[in-house]
Amino acid sequence: MMLMEIKDLTVSYGGIKALRSLNIAFEEKSIVSIIGANGAGKSTLLNTIMNLVPAESGEIFFQGKRISDIKSHELIKLGISLVPEGRMLFSHLTVRDNLHLGAYAFFRTLGKKEVRKRAERVYELFPILKERRDQIAGTLSGGQQQMLAIGRALMADPRLLMLDEPSMGLAPMLVKDIFNVIKHLNSQSMSILLIEQNARAALKMSHYAFVLESGRLASQGTGASLLNDEKIKKAYLGG
Amino acid sequence: MQITNRRIFLAFFTLVLVFPFFLEGSYALSIATFAGINSLIAIGLCILMGYAGQVSLGQAGFYGIGAYVSAILSINFGLPVVLSFFMAAAASAISAVVLAIPALRLKGHYLAVATLGFGEIIYVIINEWGPGGPSGFGDIPKFNLFGYVFNTPLSYYFLIWITLMLVMAFSINLINSRFGRALRSMHDSEIASNAMGVDVPTLKIKVFVLSAVYAAFGGAFYAHYVTFISPSSFSLFQSVLVLMMVVVGGITSLWGAIAGAIIITLLPEILREFKEYDILVYGLILISSLLFFNKGLVPIIIERLKKGYKGT
Numbered sequence A: 001m002m003l004m005e006i007k008d009l010t011v012s013y014g015g016i017k018a019l020r021s022l023n024i025a026f027e028e029k030s031i032v033s034i035i036g037a038n039g040a041g042k043s044t045l046l047n048t049i050m051n052l053v054p055a056e057s058g059e060i061f062f063q064g065k066r067i068s069d070i071k072s073h074e075l076i077k078l079g080i081s082l083v084p085e086g087r088m089l090f091s092h093l094t095v096r097d098n099l100h101l102g103a104y105a106f107f108r109t110l111g112k113k114e115v116r117k118r119a120e121r122v123y124e125l126f127p128i129l130k131e132r133r134d135q136i137a138g139t140l141s142g143g144q145q146q147m148l149a150i151g152r153a154l155m156a157d158p159r160l161l162m163l164d165e166p167s168m169g170l171a172p173m174l175v176k177d178i179f180n181v182i183k184h185l186n187s188q189s190m191s192i193l194l195i196e197q198n199a200r201a202a203l204k205m206s207h208y209a210f211v212l213e214s215g216r217l218a219s220q221g222t223g224a225s226l227l228n229d230e231k232i233k234k235a236y237l238g239g
Numbered sequence B: 001m002q003i004t005n006r007r008i009f010l011a012f013f014t015l016v017l018v019f020p021f022f023l024e025g026s027y028a029l030s031i032a033t034f035a036g037i038n039s040l041i042a043i044g045l046c047i048l049m050g051y052a053g054q055v056s057l058g059q060a061g062f063y064g065i066g067a068y069v070s071a072i073l074s075i076n077f078g079l080p081v082v083l084s085f086f087m088a089a090a091a092s093a094i095s096a097v098v099l100a101i102p103a104l105r106l107k108g109h110y111l112a113v114a115t116l117g118f119g120e121i122i123y124v125i126i127n128e129w130g131p132g133g134p135s136g137f138g139d140i141p142k143f144n145l146f147g148y149v150f151n152t153p154l155s156y157y158f159l160i161w162i163t164l165m166l167v168m169a170f171s172i173n174l175i176n177s178r179f180g181r182a183l184r185s186m187h188d189s190e191i192a193s194n195a196m197g198v199d200v201p202t203l204k205i206k207v208f209v210l211s212a213v214y215a216a217f218g219g220a221f222y223a224h225y226v227t228f229i230s231p232s233s234f235s236l237f238q239s240v241l242v243l244m245m246v247v248v249g250g251i252t253s254l255w256g257a258i259a260g261a262i263i264i265t266l267l268p269e270i271l272r273e274f275k276e277y278d279i280l281v282y283g284l285i286l287i288s289s290l291l292f293f294n295k296g297l298v299p300i301i302i303e304r305l306k307k308g309y310k311g312t
């Protein structure tokens, strides 16, 4: 069974179509990336999966369950977590509060102890966040903020982690670190859906990828096959 | 409650409790009582605006509902005042839900205008259909509890400020709870908050209801204190005053709401000499506090104190 199946998805922002009858499906435990130019509809896709943007038509299935009508704040309980574009941290709250909010939906079922344990696991992944745990999130550096955004999403212990341009605005060294974390998470059998401007780096670590052009699916294939595709090379990999 | 908060709490309320013994005459006591009533409304608006990030220019509407519903129920239906209080709070809560549902999709200026409209509608209703119309009505029973009537200024002062102490303790704990964290997260990013599992629309309704209940209690306390009310106390000007209290004191601090309420309540006494120009002076104070202390008094003082400690 596919982990996620998107059928005939169309999304518009008042008349302007951002996604046009999109069909996408991918398997569990894989790194899947979505590449495409600015405005191709990548963020719209993730936001629609999360039901932050309503779909005009089409259906979305997660682990065989239709999730199109499930409210955003319920989706996280099904195992879908989003690291939104631009991080969208709770910038006036401390690092610790940001993390605890990541587990907001689970406080009742997990209890404080388990939430703290999860925070510890995030701190193991990003030790700098532990040092800064009482600092206000808005005062962190760009790299630390991205770590916190990922850490916050991990607090839900998701089955599928969706990341919208996690490398945006980061120095190359930091980008490498973030990618390594993504690979590490995937090695622990977490599924990853990644949007990335740096198409080459994304394809290199992806098991599978989809290429969006003006809201349409232009191409798809394994990371390796797309890396060698002449058209993709020309359009996204700088020739 | 955090340690620093607990210290401020003890110090402040000790001061409040001994304060009357250094006063002469009931006039000052009654000003202090009004300051307490205003603090109650301001704390509600502070949670709504400073923590949850929802603007309201309609708090006078909830305040008016509290005053009118409690007064009418106790006079015309002979309800015990304690009961009419809770009915007033319930009426205000229901009106907050009615306001919040369509206002959910609005932000910033649009929300400000919608809440302002709500306040005006309530004003028109009590002005047209309230007992006595524009001239209001009297003979509202004094607040009483278990047969004890709070009919002296001193007893009412203690009633208000002890209530406020409880409200403050409750509010501080609320802000530092999971609910409070969710409120603040919604302020910073509704999208992320929603994605993290916070039911943002429901939370907005809840916080509107909370602020409406605080304002309604304020209104009921007011009505059963002055025993005579008229629509003019619940006009847009009152909404603006509450907003000023919160802004002057510091919108991100519950203590700021109390400080602002005390300052804004005292001002007219100080500004007596300006007579009909007092609104102008109010305006100037609001504008200059926005320009020069845009964080508000209490947060600025706390910052200074922290810097002072580091310096030594």
Ligand SMILES: Nc1ncnc2c1ncn2[C@@H]1O[C@H](COP(=O)(O)OP(=O)(O)O)[C@@H](O)[C@H]1O
Binding pocket: A013, A016, A017, A018, A036, A037, A038, A039, A040, A041, A042, A043, A044, A045
């Ligand atoms: N909130 C919005 N309102 C109106 N149009 C939007 C909104 N968000 C995105 N769009 C439009 O939808 C299209 C796809 O945008 P987006 O999904 O953000 O693309 P990408 O993430 O691939 O850069 C663009 O044309 C963009 O201008």
Ligand SMILES: [Mg+2]
Binding pocket: A042, A043, A044, A085
């Ligand atoms: Mg985007």
